Amino acid sequence: MNIGPLEPKVPDLIVAVLCFALVFVLFAKVLLPRLGRVLAERTDAIEGTIERAEETRLKAERLHDKYKSELAEARRELAHLRQEALEQGAAIIAAAREEGARQRDALIAGAQAQLEVDRTLAAAELTEGVRHIAIELAGRIVGEPLDEFASSDVVDRCLEELTTQFSSRGTPG
Template sequence: MNIGPLEPRVPDLIVAVVCFALVFVFFAKVLLPRLVRVLAERTDAIEGTIERAEETRLKAERLHSEYKSELAEARRELAHLRQEALEQGSAIIAAAREEGARQRDALIADAQAQLEVDRALAAAELTEGVRHVAIELAGRIVGEPLDAFADSEVVERYLEELNTKFSSRGTTG
């Protein structure tokens, strides 16, 4: 009898089948449930991570859209503030120009009034100077001093006539 691996003995075959059954039962009852539990935990962990990632992505998208809307609102507010600033600046510039024009007109009016006063004073001094020179010249021509004649009405009337002549020339010419 030829016994080889293809023709096992029955007791060896029974021992092999019993050992296989024990190993199979051990794997089926102890190791396989542990493997299934570990695989289920990993699957849950992976699916949970995917779900959390999806929730995080949705939250990020929501925050991004909120950020965009707030940014758009901020830009609108900035444009509004910029427009208000331009309007206020224009109003301030217009007010400053108006105030400058008012001050310029006041300065011009004051200067004209001062010129009128100075002209009147100069005319009075010139008239007085002309009176003294005329009396002195008349005294030289006559050959006698005419100081007493300086306060007379003749000199006043003569100076008024000269003033009227020069005034009428200035306005017509």
């Protein structure tokens, strides 16, 4: 009694075992080594990519650190330049103020000297004017022209006495 595939015939079973063994040997000897090599290549490629990615990441970190240090150095340099500019600006302002004060003092001294010269000239002109008026007035009082007294020491002494008396009382202003 033959039930079918549950009770195979012995020759079919031998052929099936031989076919299975042949396929197993082919798989074991040819296909599995190729699969192993492909898997090894893929593993190497993946690991190589991971290593290259890690190297690239480390290189990027080094570049980033270098960039950060250069940026910090640039900021220090900028702060140094800014400080120098502030100091130079303060020095320029101080020099300009000093020059302005010096010019102001020179102008004041020049103006005071000019005032003194003008005052002396005005006093001389005033004295000369008073002398002529005094001689003319004295000539009117006497009734004769007194032009010969124009260069006289008498008039000069009289004017000096008046100036001394006027100065001793105090000049207004």
